[in-house]
Amino acid sequence: MDYTHTSHLPSGLRQSNLKKSFKRGVRSLLTTCSKEEFCNMFSTFGSAEQEHLHRLFIQVITSLHENIEGKLGSICEETQVGTTLDTIEQLVEEHSLDILSAEKTNLGDVKEEVSEAKKDEIHYLTSMLEKVVEQNNLTRAHVESLKKRNQDFSPISDSVGKLRNWNVMYGQSSLQKKTP
Structure with a gap:
C-alpha cells in the first residue's frame, strides 16, 4: 500500500516513507554495473586483477550505501525530522477537520x-x-x-x-x- 499521496498517514509513516524514498534514490544513483561491463572498462588488466577490482568496487558501493543511509538516519534524529513530520501531519489533519477554518469559511465575512x-x-x-x-x-x-x-x-x-x-x-x- 502506497501512503505517499494520502493525507492521513499513521504517526511515523511519513518519516519511514522519506527514508525509503531516499534509499531508492541513492540506490539508483549508486547501482553496480554488470561484471561484464566492469571487465570491459578495465580490459587492459588481467582477469585476476579484474576480479579483484570488481569485488573492491562492490565493497565500495555497499559501504557507500550503508554510510549514506546511516548519515541520513543520524541527520533525521539530530534535526528531529520524525517529530516535525508528525507535528505537520497533526496540523494538516486538524486543519482539514476544522470546518470553520479561516481558509474555508469566515463567519464574519459570511455574515x-x-x-x-x-x-x-x-x-x-x-x-x-x-x-x-x-x-x-x-x-x-x-x-x-x-x-x-x-x-x-x-x-x-x-x-x-x-x-x-x-x-x-x-x-x-x-x-x-x-x-x-
Missing part, C-alpha cells in the same frame, strides 16, 4: 455578505415599491382628470342633445306643414 445582500434587496424592493406607488398616483390623477373633463363636457352634451331634439321636432313640424 457581512449576507447582511449586505439583504440591504441591497431591501433597497431594491423599496425602490420598486416607490415606483409602483408613483405610477398609481399618476394613474389616479389621469383618471380624475378624465372624470373632470367628462363632467366639463356634460353641459355641452346636454346642449347638443337638446339641439338634436329641437332639430328633430323642427323637421317633424316642417313635414306636417307640407302634408295636407
